[in-house]
């Protein structure tokens with residue numbers, strides 16, 4: 001397989017010597033694990049990697065990591081604030097990247113082509129974070145990692161995931177290639193399953209999978225959507241693979257997202273329900289991205305749940321954490337760690353940010 005992952009980071013700390021590429025990676029000031037990550041991300045280098053470097057996004061501040069031929073070391077410790085997002089160039093995925101960064105996470109954005117990630121990179125650079133005192137700028141919290149989940153072997157996908165503690169998957173067969181009868185099978189099932197298996201091998205702690213309303217349903221209107229080469233059936237197979245993997249998971253099944261704009265949430269509030277509740281409904285890409293970020297920071301509330309998501313004008317505006325907490329879990333959550341119990345005691349002055357990034361906070 002002549003493809004490999006290419007990792008790019010964003011940092012003003014390393015001015016480019018050649019206009020854009022082949023400079024050092026970011027997080028220099030506090031990331032002692034950088035060289036490990038960089039090595040992993042560049043394992044099995046190939047013609048594709050260097051070509052990607054030459055054509056890396058020509059966005060100011062985007063620099064490529066240096067290739068090495070060293071095989072990737074086994075990930076030793078997970079980084080509690082690091083999330084791998086597959087489908088990061090997509091409508092939901094790109095918004096999820098920004099929402100995660102807003103909540104304090106760092107993101108490894110999995111993309112098939114770094115060139116196509118330039119608008120994602122720009123949008124992250126333009127983010128205004130609430131926490132103006134944050135040590136890292138939004139751009140420093142993003143790494144672009146080239147990774148084709150259909151074509152690359154598991155070792156490359158594991159490298160792309162790196163030390164991420166959470167994986168978000170919002171890939172899908174392109175509606176632009178609607179004549180490709182194999183699209184939903186290849187992408188919605190096989191590529192997603194490849195990511196599930198790789199996340200299992202990488203020992204990630206939580207996997208958030210975006211599928212669709214109507215997955216696991218028969219009759220109207222699911223059969224209409226299934227006219228796209230059985231897409232809902234293949235999404236269900238992917239859900240089953242995730243559940244069978246033993247990973248802690250959340251499956252998000254959104255309603256239709258084509259028409260609602262990002263302004264949809266100004267008039268429509270989020271409504272969530274357990275699996276196989278809704279047959280139809282609309283929700284915006286942004287609302288789905290927001291609930292994905294909420295799930296990443298509230299893993300106990302999201303633990304082993306299937307969450308259907310729509311938005312309605314008549315629904316009350318409620319905190320997403322409360323909405324999530326109402327959905328039944330398919331598995332008993334693990335016991336709380338001692339420090340989490342302490343943080344929950346009345347009078348505890350532990351910060352909400354620490355809570356947000358700790359596993360299984362509710």
Ligand SMILES: NC(=O)c1ccc[n+]([C@@H]2O[C@H](COP(=O)([O-])OP(=O)(O)OC[C@H]3O[C@@H](n4cnc5c(N)ncnc54)[C@H](OP(=O)(O)O)[C@@H]3O)[C@@H](O)[C@H]2O)c1
Pocket residue numbers: 086087088089090091092093111112113116147148149150151170171172173174175187191210211212213254255256257258
């Ligand atoms: N649109 C709706 O109304 C609707 C409703 C319910 C559920 N959904 C589902 O929600 C999910 C996200 O939807 P969306 O609208 O954000 O999709 P989208 O904009 O079409 O994005 C799909 C993403 O998947 C990536 N991708 C495709 N094949 C890949 C591969 N082999 N390896 C790695 N990445 C790959 C694409 O990368 P490239 O940029 O490289 O192509 C793109 O980033 C999809 O599963 C979709 O079916 C959509």
